[in-house]
Amino acid sequence: MRGLLEVLRDFRHPVAVVTKGALIERDLDLLAELAELDLVRVGISVTTLDRDLSRRLEPRAPAPERRLQTIERLAAAGVPVRVMVAPVIPALTDPELEAILARARAAGAGAASWIMLRLPREVGPLFSDWLARHYPDRAGRVLARLREMHGGEIYSPDWGRRMRGEGPYAEIVAQRFRLTVARLGLATAQPELSTALFRVPPRAGDQLSLF
Template identity: 85%
Template sequence: MTRPHASSTSSPTASPTAAVASAPPTPGRAAGGNPANRYDRLTVVPEDDGWDPGEAPPPLRTETRIERPRTAITRNSSPDLPFDRSVNPYRGCEHGCIYCFARPSHAWLGLSPGLDFESRLIARPEAPRLLAEELSRRGYRPATLAIGTNTDPYQPIERTHRVMRGLLEVLRDFRHPVAVVTKGALIERDLDLLAELAELELVRVGISVTTLDRDLSRRLEPRAPAPERRLQTIERLAAAGVPVRAMVAPVIPGLTDPELEAILSRTRDAGAVAASWIMLRLPLEVEPLFRDWLAENCPDRAERVMARLCEIHGGKAYRSGWGHRMRGAGPHADMIAQRFRLATARLGLAVTQPGLSTELFRVPPRAGDQLSLF
């Protein structure tokens, strides 16, 4: 049983049918199906009706809907995060990373964190206008704005919708500091804006590299750029004067953690000036999705990976407590942290990036405004 996908420009609403509990693996997608989200009252289970068409199902097309939000800036007070404000250009992510901690957010829309998260996307084209309005409000105080902390702002649909490009233009005009996180090579399209912001010490970029194994990356992150393409993106950003932080994220114990030092070395050689790491997180619906992916793609290592995760999270696949969720605890987590410290010190990546400037912030004049004489 498959759910039809078609192009749409309506605002997102709750799915009219319950999510499919499981389905055959879909080419080009990481999730194996559409498990019910935690808010669904009903679960639909596919049943063999005896009619075997003898052919593979058609490719699952990406659907994009339009959301008209009331605000652009989202605030947070998490002690685990180095920022208190962010903007999300999109909901859902076509990169389709099976481990993405943002998958459960799709349940708020009445959609599944499975294939729906990868293929039923939400664009927010009015975000740049709303951001400009919020930055113009009397009493606004600038601080670094984070973009890409939930879903990737440079996922494929950015080519068409250009929401991220619009946000950068607003931030450039206001001379507002911004930190961008992405896997997307499409960020190179905006090198003109990023270089302009970098010259004023108003931007830094984090590029996520999970693995250097091309085949593993294609299965983990089916529509994200290949590892070598991300290294090339680091090179091009660095050449344009944009400071880049290499993000070894997430570290998957028993699967990608042996690559930690190699990833740091390759990203340093590409031009990264700092580095960070985050342990794999499996909140809510992500855990069963990841377990199914392991069983399908790495059956020989599935038991070991989950055993390591449970060791790191005190007997559970994931614990969300402050100060714990990003790193975990115990001998294996400590070993990864120590390896990271030693490698970054050896490679010159054990640096704290300087804060971005807030002193240049200004509200640009609008048409009809009287300009100052001074």
């Protein structure tokens, strides 16, 4: 990743990074350089603030507090950061929506987005098994909400629906998000990255610059 960022910096190519990991902090110096030229923005996903739930749901990913720390360090380095509340899991993580946004804003996030849980193909049965094993008391409610949003199925691949769902519950979550980002002063879209500084990479046979 560092090598890729170095190439993008050298040729002034814009880049957007999406991650839930803390390893991105290794490249803060490069990201800060890119940010000074309006060439980078970063999205950090925060699914939950509950450490126990996070450990069960994403056992190989950094804990919630660690992700918030990453947001803070990126913002302190001048890198535009968006918090992604994703995925929102009905009846499991959705009560945390406002709290996640508030914590991320306090850490330095300037923008926010959200995505409803998606369970395409084999992911559906895997998640259903995970629910039954870890949260049997809520499994039925979670799956019922998903079916309510996707015409009786737990997932719809239709463009424009799969990221949000439809129906009363989906609209309530969307409204909660809109109200909270407005109250916190979070943007829902980030400024366009610069393309004016792009340097065309030299091709074989090109006359190279002396400097």
